Amino acid sequence: MNYKKVSRYVVLGVLFFLPVTFLLFLYPATHNYSPLDIVDESVIDLESFSSEPEEKVLLLDHITVLGFFGDNPEKSSTIALNLKELVYDKFKGFKGFQIVILMPKGTEEAVKILKAEISSYEDLKFWHFVFGEPSDIKRVFYSLKTKGNLSSSLETNQVYIVDKGLNQRGRLDDRTDKELEKKKSSYGLYAYNCIEVAEIKNKMSDDLRILLTEYRQKRKGEFNSDIRRANDLKADNNE
Numbered sequence: 019m020n021y022k023k024v025s026r027y028v029v030l031g032v033l034f035f036l037p038v039t040f041l042l043f044l045y046p047a048t049h050n051y052s053p054l055d056i057v058d059e060s061v062i063d064l065e066s067f068s069s070e071p072e073e074k075v076l077l078l079d080h081i082t083v084l085g086f087f088g089d090n091p092e093k094s095s096t097i098a099l100n101l102k103e104l105v106y107d108k109f110k111g112f113k114g115f116q117i118v119i120l121m122p123k124g125t126e127e128a129v130k131i132l133k134a135e136i137s138s139y140e141d142l143k144f145w146h147f148v149f150g151e152p153s154d155i156k157r158v159f160y161s162l163k164t165k166g167n168l169s170s171s172l173e174t175n176q177v178y179i180v181d182k183g184l185n186q187r188g189r190l191d192d193r194t195d196k197e198l199e200k201k202k203s204s205y206g207l208y209a210y211n212c213i214e215v216a217e218i219k220n221k222m223s224d225d226l227r228i229l230l231t232e233y234r235q236k237r238k239g240e241f242n243s244d245i246r247r248a249n250d251l252k253a254d255n256n257e
Contacts, residue, residue, distance in 0.1 A: 058161075058208070060161065069148045075148050091132045092131065117145045123151060162208070179222075189207040
């Protein structure tokens with residue numbers, strides 16, 4: 019018997035079947051994950067807002083990262099750069115994805131300066147600044163579930179995820195494993211602080227990836243998991 023040939027075939031067999039076995043273990047996990055929670059419904063859409071160039075920008079039928087930069091958009095340059103580098107550049111190729119920033123009318127020229135700062139000669143095709151009256155901006159903001167407030171200048175460091183059906187997405191229970199072990203009271207994550215790079219990388223990016231996976235599976239007819247609602251969480255807490 020040629021032991022060298024046998025050994026070679028054994029090694030080749032292991033090299034072939036090991037990755038296949040690994041993928042088989044992964045397969046159930048990719049089809050039975052927990053979808054991103056709906057934390058609020060009926061977010062107000064943007065029919066009353068305008069944009070430059072004149073195109074209608076809406077939340078409906080899009081996966082949107084929604085932000086508010088206020089009267090002085092230059093003060094939000096750090097937020098904008100973090101969003102550009104850590105979110106927009108990563109997800110701009112996904113179907114239906116967009117970033118939308120709500121701005122008060124009269125800030126159009128300041129927005130042009132900010133766009134030039136963050137664009138770096140790249141196309142911001144899926145990043146929109148829309149302009150509206152302060153009352154319209156407040157109406158959209160207060161249709162969101164949030165723990166913070168909009169400043170007097172209509173600005174916040176927080177951004178929000180809105181799905182194609184005008185539902186706000188996030189986490190109904192954002193406790194860590196240690197907090198779960200200690201049975202601490204649950205708390206939600208409804209918005210993402212774009213000053214905190216770690217929060218964007220470790221939470222927001224993961225949540226967007228989960229949501230995009232959900233819609234990709236829906237297009238393929240593979241999605242069969244129910245979205246967990248707030249009353250489900252309450253039921254868990256009452257057990």
